[in-house]
Amino acid sequence: MNCLTGDFEKDISAMEALLSSDCTVVMHRFEPKNRTGRVACCLFYCDGMALSVNINENIVRPIVSWQPPEGAFDAAVMIERRVINVAESRRCSDMTELADAVLYGDCVILCRGSSAAIVCGTKGFMSRGPEEPEGEKVIRGPREGFTEVLLRNLSFIKRRLRTTDLHIELIRLGSTSNTACAICYLDSAVDRIALDILRKRLEKVDYDGILASNHVAEQIRDHRFSPFHTTGTTERPDVACAKMLEGRICLLVDGSPVAMTLPYLLSEVFQSAEEYYVSYIYASISRLLKIMGVLFSVSVVPLYIAIINFHPEMLPTGLLFSISSSREGVPLPSVFEALALLTAFDILREAGARTPSGIGSTLSIVGALVLGQAAVEARFVSAPMVIVIAFSGITGIMVAKMQAPIILTRLGLLALSATTGIYGFMLGIITLFSLLCRMESFGTAYVSGLGFQRNRSWEDNFIRVPYSLMKKRGRSLSGEGR
Amino acid sequence: MKRLAALFLIFPLLCGCSDYAEIDSRTIVSGIAVDKTPSGYSICCEITKIHIGSGANISADTVSASGDSIMNALRNILIISGEKLYFGHTQSVIFGPEMEASDIMRAVTLFSRQNTFQLSTKLFTSPIPAADILNAEPTTEMINSFEIAKLMSIYSLPEALECTLDTFIEDYLTPGTEVFIPRVTQIWQEKEHTTEVSGISIFKGSARAGFLDIKYVPWFSLARNELKSGLINLDHPERGSIVLEIEECSASWRASEEALLTVDLDLKLVESDSDMDILEKDVQSELADLAEQECTARLGDLFSQLQHTIGSDAVGVGAKIAAQDPLLWADLESSWAEIFPDYVINTCVNARVISSGRTTGDF
Numbered sequence: 114m115n116c117l118t119g120d121f122e123k124d125i126s127a128m129e130a131l132l133s134s135d136c137t138v139v140m141h142r143f144e145p146k147n148r149t150g151r152v153a154c155c156l157f158y159c160d161g162m163a164l165s166v167n168i169n170e171n172i173v174r175p176i177v178s179w180q181p182p183e184g185a186f187d188a189a190v191m192i193e194r195r196v197i198n199v200a201e202s203r204r205c206s207d208m209t210e211l212a213d214a215v216l217y218g219d220c221v222i223l224c225r226g227s228s229a230a231i232v233c234g235t236k237g238f239m240s241r242g243p244e245e246p247e248g249e250k251v252i253r254g255p256r257e258g259f260t261e262v263l264l265r266n267l268s269f270i271k272r273r274l275r276t277t278d279l280h281i282e283l284i285r286l287g288s289t290s291n292t293a294c295a296i297c298y299l300d301s302a303v304d305r306i307a308l309d310i311l312r313k314r315l316e317k318v319d320y321d322g323i324l325a326s327n328h329v330a331e332q333i334r335d336h337r338f339s340p341f342h343t344t345g346t347t348e349r350p351d352v353a354c355a356k357m358l359e360g361r362i363c364l365l366v367d368g369s370p371v372a373m374t375l376p377y378l379l380s381e382v383f384q385s386a387e388e389y390y391v392s393y394i395y396a397s398i399s400r401l402l403k404i405m406g407v408l409f410s411v412s413v414v415p416l417y418i419a420i421i422n423f424h425p426e427m428l429p430t431g432l433l434f435s436i437s438s439s440r441e442g443v444p445l446p447s448v449f450e451a452l453a454l455l456t457a458f459d460i461l462r463e464a465g466a467r468t469p470s471g472i473g474s475t476l477s478i479v480g481a482l483v484l485g486q487a488a489v490e491a492r493f494v495s496a497p498m499v500i501v502i503a504f505s506g507i508t509g510i511m512v513a514k515m516q517a518p519i520i521l522t523r524l525g526l527l528a529l530s531a532t533t534g535i536y537g538f539m540l541g542i543i544t545l546f547s548l549l550c551r552m553e554s555f556g557t558a559y560v561s562g563l564g565f566q567r568n569r570s571w572e573d574n575f576i577r578v579p580y581s582l583m584k585k586r587g588r589s590l591s592g593e594g595r
Numbered sequence: 596m597k598r599l600a601a602l603f604l605i606f607p608l609l610c611g612c613s614d615y616a617e618i619d620s621r622t623i624v625s626g627i628a629v630d631k632t633p634s635g636y637s638i639c640c641e642i643t644k645i646h647i648g649s650g651a652n653i654s655a656d657t658v659s660a661s662g663d664s665i666m667n668a669l670r671n672i673l674i675i676s677g678e679k680l681y682f683g684h685t686q687s688v689i690f691g692p693e694m695e696a697s698d699i700m701r702a703v704t705l706f707s708r709q710n711t712f713q714l715s716t717k718l719f720t721s722p723i724p725a726a727d728i729l730n731a732e733p734t735t736e737m738i739n740s741f742e743i744a745k746l747m748s749i750y751s752l753p754e755a756l757e758c759t760l761d762t763f764i765e766d767y768l769t770p771g772t773e774v775f776i777p778r779v780t781q782i783w784q785e786k787e788h789t790t791e792v793s794g795i796s797i798f799k800g801s802a803r804a805g806f807l808d809i810k811y812v813p814w815f816s817l818a819r820n821e822l823k824s825g826l827i828n829l830d831h832p833e834r835g836s837i838v839l840e841i842e843e844c845s846a847s848w849r850a851s852e853e854a855l856l857t858v859d860l861d862l863k864l865v866e867s868d869s870d871m872d873i874l875e876k877d878v879q880s881e882l883a884d885l886a887e888q889e890c891t892a893r894l895g896d897l898f899s900q901l902q903h904t905i906g907s908d909a910v911g912v913g914a915k916i917a918a919q920d921p922l923l924w925a926d927l928e929s930s931w932a933e934i935f936p937d938y939v940i941n942t943c944v945n946a947r948v949i950s951s952g953r954t955t956g957d958f
Contacts, residue, residue, distance in 0.1 A: 354687065421618040422677040426683030426711055430741075433618070433684055434645055434653050440619035447617060493645075544599065 115208040125155050128223065131212045137161055138215060143173060151235045152188050153225040162218035164237025171198040172220065172233060183302035189227035201234030243269070246348035246370075248513065254390040258348045263293050263367035269350035271314055274357065284315060287323035293367040294329065302360040307376050307555035311362055315391060326369040335553050340518040343554040345377035352386050376554040380562045380574040382514050383407075388577055397576035403511050404575065410509035411522050414451055415530035415538050417501045421447060423534030439495040448531040450494050454502040457484065459520065464504070525575075613896035619645070620753055622678040625655060626724030626740025629665065629702050630691035637661045638668040640680065641740050654785045655738040665705050683711040688718050689725035689779065700767070700801035707760055713834035714761035720778045720796040720803070731781060731788050739790075743779060746792055753813035754792055769914020770928060774798045778806065797901070797909045799932070805905030814897045818856060818910045820846040826865065829885045836909035839865040839886055842949060850916040851923065853939035857895065860946040862886055879948040886946040894942045902936045912938065
């Protein structure tokens with residue numbers, strides 16, 4: 114540990130050397146007007162990170178106008194207790210910690226004759242205000258979203274859960290970024306096994322720059338190579354609080370407006386914030402539609418390929434003639450036709466998502482009308498295939514959190530269906546469900562809660578029952594709930 | 596995981612990769628006509644031709660070939676058409692007169708073993724060469740096989756008693772039941788040939804035993820408890836001609852030393868030459884009595900035909916005995932073919948007139 118020596122000049126030089134890489138660091142020497150020479154101070158702060166008005170008015174001005182007492186005294190102790198007007202201050206002698214504090218917006222005061230410096234809370238950097246998250250918009254719910262500032266995000270949570278049962282643990286991750294992270298949970302509801310696993314995994318995080326919650330998520334999640342997410346994310350404080358009420362843990366990372374929730378189960382994929390602010394009937398219908406949407410999105414294209422290539426006897430005769438007629442003259446085998454269209458659809462979707470909304474809608478129209486219509490008329494592709502791909506693509510967008518698993522699962526099932534027909538499709542589905550059943554998220558089975566268990570977890574899975582029937586919390590995770 | 600990977604690898608080898616064919620490259624056979632010739636067998640396949648277009652733009656063409664066996668004839672069609680035939684949507688299979696007289700099971704067995712052949716394919720017999728039926732110009736549909744199959748799908752016509760591949764096999768394998776197949780023929784009508792149902796061929800084993808005229812078909816359906824609706828024409832001595840519609844009917848058998856067929860009929864008045872008031876209980880009772888007499892007489896005629904003229908239990912009286920009295924059937928089974936012509940079948944008809952508010956008075 115690199116500590117202050119008590120030699121004023123030597124300590125200033127050491128601090129200067131430590132902070133020399135940052136040209137925005139300001140060093141300011143000053144001393145009280147009276148009894149000049151007995152007390153001298155040196156102030157370090159980071160321009161743009163600290164609130165300079167606060168430093169001037171509440172730190173420098175009181176010290177300059179202070180009249181030090183007669184006799185021996187520790188200047189640092191005296192100034193911290195009697196002179197400066199800041200709500201948050203502490204003394205510290207570790208030079209590395211002092212340098213970190215300066216870089217994070219606090220100001221550090223070195224005093225002659227003291228072997229400890231004063232760290233004053235003067236953070237005042239600019240940040241974005243709370244806005245409604247683009248990806249989780251609701252019509253009737255709150256419009257507040259997390260920001261990039263950890264402490265502000267914590268305040269959003271604390272404002273909603275005004276209880277001493279709410280525990281917040283601060284840790285630092287990233288050897289270089291030294292990012293502050295907060296583990297939040299409700300002590301009476303939390304899944305203890307998940308909490309222990311999380312702590313152990315966080316200890317093992319070995320990464321120099323933690324700049325976003327995903328940097329942590331990828332290192333602590335179960336099944337790192339699975340396309341299915343085993344850690345949840347939300348930008349909404351109300352959702353984070355609801356998850357904590359269910360016994361989940363919320364992990365906030367400074368600099369990221371995305372909170373991580375864990376354990377994360379498959380049933381959560383189909384839940385959205387809006388469903389909790391509208392009628393339970395509409396919410397249940399919406400959820401069932403999303404489940405059907407995912408199933409359709411994954412299976413429609415592989416089933417279509419399997420049926421038209423291997424089992425056309427399953428089609429009604431009229432439909433067989435109609436499909437066969439539209440396939441006449443199309444040069445590509447149907448499986449390559451499907452692959453080409455799926456790729457085109459995903460390209461258009463990505464292009465639309467990355468462009469401004471005005472251009473995005475135009476792009477969609479151009480993609481759908483011009484490309485689709487022209488391709489059918491030029492007989493590059495068949496019209497039924499365009500319909501099937503469009504249906505599969507649109508139903509896949511219904512659950513944004515499942516896009517990666519849907520794309521990969523669809524491709525896998527398509528490959529199996531194209532080679533072995535319905536048998537391959539069924540084998541793929543069985544394999545998929547087997548793999549899902551094997552998965553865990555922080556000690557909880559990934560598919561937990563999908564059945565009608567005694568712990569009443571079904572109350573908020575396929576459907577959402579009225580709140581009057583949801584009497585217990587922590588249902589999905591801690592058995593009977595509390 | 597290794598086992599799963601191994602399964603994935605061997606799976607394509609185990610199942611039908613060979614079944615793969617692009618839908619537009621399949622030769623869809625919509626109908627088959629099988630005839631027996633002096634030199635072997637002749638098969639005529641009606642092949643659906645699908646043209647480029649946004650809708651189902653289709654027509655049909657026939658391809659014929661002969662061979663020593665049915666399989667051989669089918670293979671010869673492959674040589675002519677140059678493509679593998681696809682039977683997954685075959686609507687009708689028609690057997691010519693020589694086929695139904697002797698060899699029908701051979702053909703049915705062969706078709707039922709084709710993996711793509713649907714069990715719902717309808718079977719027909721024909722008094723003229725089956726290929727002639729298939730080659731005729733359709734009148735209402737674009738494809739003749741579809742038109743022929745459609746003849747059997749007319750729900751309200753009691754004469755439309757269909758025989759699909761699965762019902763044929765089921766009847767053939769059920770002890771105490773003989774098989775039947777509807778017969779289609781061509782008639783010259785308004786300067787063109789049209790195909791129509793003329794009755795049903797009744798089989799004994801795999802060979803035709805006789806032919807039941809179309810007037811018996813509704814009563815045959817009723818005895819098999821397969822009649823959905825129909826008409827009963829009554830000739831009342833005082834009120835003239837009266838037509839009653841069978842609204843609902845059910846037939847149940849009680850089989851022992853002598854069989855009792857009980858028929859329950861719900862009838863409603865459709866047409867009458869007189870202005871009778873059907874609301875009167877006496878009139879309703881009188882009509883019901885007349886209907887019961889008519890029904891009993893017709894069923895008597897049917898059983899007389901089946902027992903004495905044809906000698907084949909296509910109604911399945913034996914199967915009813917086997918289901919209700921297995922011990923008795925064990926005694927009868929071996930000689931059922933000889934016993935059936937003399938087996939006593941009694942008929943009990945219970946008719947009632949419903950919907951009596953609907954009369955046929957003029958507006």
